[in-house]
Amino acid sequence: MLIFHPAGGNTTAYEALVKRLPADVPVIGFDRVEGSIEERVEQYMPKLREIQPHGPYVLVGWSLGGALAYGAAQTLLAAGEEVAFVGLIDVVRPSEDVPDTPENKRARLERWKSFAVKTYGLDENIPVPMDRLVEADDDEQFAIIMEMMAMSDAKIPGGIIEHQRTSFIDNRVLSNIDPTPYDGKVVLYRADKMHDGAIELEPQWAQIDEDGRWGEVVDDLEILHIGGDHLGIVDEPHIAKVAADLGERMKGLKKQ
Template identity: 25%
Template sequence: MSVRPTLVKLNEKAGNSPLFAVHGAAGTSFHYSRIALMLETECPVLGIEASGLESGDTVLDSIEEISESYVDLVLTTQPEGPYRLTGYSAGARIAYAMAVRLEDMGHEVADPVLIGGGGPVITGIDGPVDEARAFHSLIEYPLEEFRQLPPEVRDRHLLEVYAKEFSVDLDTPEDVELVRRRIAVYTANSRALFSYDTPSFGGGVVLVESEDEIDVHEHAHQWAELVDGEVTVKVVPGGHFTMVLREVNQRAVARAIDAALQGTAAR
């Protein structure tokens, strides 16, 4: 088995300094597919998708390991900076870790755009981050009750809730195996997110948060304690999921990314 994250070309813009867009917990770049086409900035967008989505690939479950493999991929694609990074949800923390790593290597890095990433500290997580914890907002059972179900019942329920949430099929054995791999990636990314000790960064960050996020100002304050540069906050319509799924909200996210691409100085 090998670690094989992949790049997906999301628009046809020209330019030598692409925007690398890191997946959310699901591991795919589908959240960016329309946002990338809405950008006005002349900037290619390359989605980074997780290792483990394809059969035989290794699934990573620490942000340190994930960001290291993604930085290797970025450097292979673009040997010299400045580097432009964004990430959605769990991917926001990965993009930040990539920025830290690139800066430590002596490269120029623009302030990463963290979409729906929340604050740098996650609290209130007790016990193991397993499939039950990763999917707790979707499953129809209390957490501990779900963990006590027979394995085949847990497996089928997770397959069904994942297929419904992400609009994928379970019609064939191949479909089921694909969804099982995606569940493994989602769980591993969740585990990585909850265990990450966020380091300091010499640049700034751009926080793109939904209007439903009640802790935006607290999150901005927390990030300001970690970064030397400016913390810029952009609030867009929608909730954590709908901010990247509904067209009117996607346009607001695209405008926020455009503003960051056009106005954030690279380090």
Template identity: 45%
Template sequence: MTGALPPIDEATREALARRLSERSGGDITADQLAGASTIAEVADLLRPFTEVAVEGNIRVLAEGQEGRTPLFLFHAAGGSSFVYEPLVERLDEGTPVYGVERVEGPLEARAATYLDRIRELAAGRPVALGGWSFGGALAVEVARQLRAAGDEVSLVVLLDTVQPSEPIPDTLDEAEARWKRYSEFAKRTYGLDVEVPRDFLAEHGEDGVLDMLMGVLGAEANAMGGGVIEHQRASFVDNRILQSADMGSWAGVGAEVPFVLYRAERMHDGAIELEPRYERIDPDGGWAAVVTDLEVVHLEGDHLAMVDEPVVGTVGKHLARRLTELDAGVRKGTNA
């Protein structure tokens, strides 16, 4: 992630600059790329355009039209809603789409912070809620809270939001094994030797260990880039929330709201390395036990392919159809 970039010729730099400008909505030049020696430095060029402050932590990804079902897409682990732009481009241009950005805290508290702004933007319309990976968990929790308050949710969209077939134990032994894997990852990726003593883990918990690790990484901020360090911290926190989420707590909303799960062939290798149980995931991702109306769309490629071509084209085509069906139901006065 932070190592030296391979040399690229001028034509490739110009093509890359154009592509990054298109994807970020910013103005990235070939000269700027020529001055970047690491991926972290390229990320720093993009950050002002992809991590901007937004009102109420929700940004407009597509204005859409009045009367259409608004779609709210929640950030993935440690990331921003910027990742959904390729998907948004493949939806009907009349669909209003909003990107929901990251806040800190437990899952339930995070979801609660979004509710008022979602209601304001929805303007009385039933909403569709979705997200990739951790973003899907946020979407389900927001759906639960909205339904509990009497608000209408017409669809939950999960982009490979899954849990391993084998539950992850909540034990000290398991936490110790997990941090051993993360330590090996830090050594290989960043060249850092980070030992996590069992007694320290038992006394301070995983939050304390994470603070210790971030302190060590912080000393490397100049070489790694502060954004890289924050991404690693936020990704760990968000992924642990997803891994430990109790799907049974969502049975109520699962009985009331249709779900569609876009399911990758497999988890990506990096996630399996950090949590080997992701080697085996049920075809329904664990959702069939709590969702009554569940459509599973099986896709090629791994978890990381969900938001990129060619897979995102398939997702976009199918989701556009589902949203069009919802709009047709609303226009007919049905409770779609």
């Protein structure tokens, strides 16, 4: 089983899952690299093929990790390899896309500013530079956030800043995914809702279709309702349900 890191984190997020899987199920994790989904998958592919030269592949991911698993599956299928299934652990898109207009960019930075004021003591009187936001991409938007923090007396450890950077960039990548049709089996493990923190920063996450919009591109889609929220689904007791299903599917592959 090949697993991919979630937004803003690494594959240690799957510790509870790995502990629940049968001992004879090998699990290989792929941690963070920079770039778009396609660019990251391209970077992963040489090591992935070195570890497992041929299928059937099982690719699993939570959050952004699921988008990476889906992208890797597309690449492997295009190369003529067999993919048994893709497991998406609450990998969803909001019901409605939010265009990246200057007004929406400003609203996004205002929300992040409010988060920083509440969490890190950022000076609430620091202005948001609207003129620079008009042309800013996601990396530049976060650079503006960092400049705003530098103008404040708030002392934020470098590790926390890096975590906020990767979280911001990865979640923007996840919000903007535009998956192409996939001719294979996909299993979607659904939480009941997005977690409150994500909705606070990006309100569109409050409305998510049951299929997370994967039905738009996947015909062979199976949805399993796990419970909890987006953050809690990878922890007990919810992850036990995910692990039990994955374990049974892996057992079925060995019998073939």
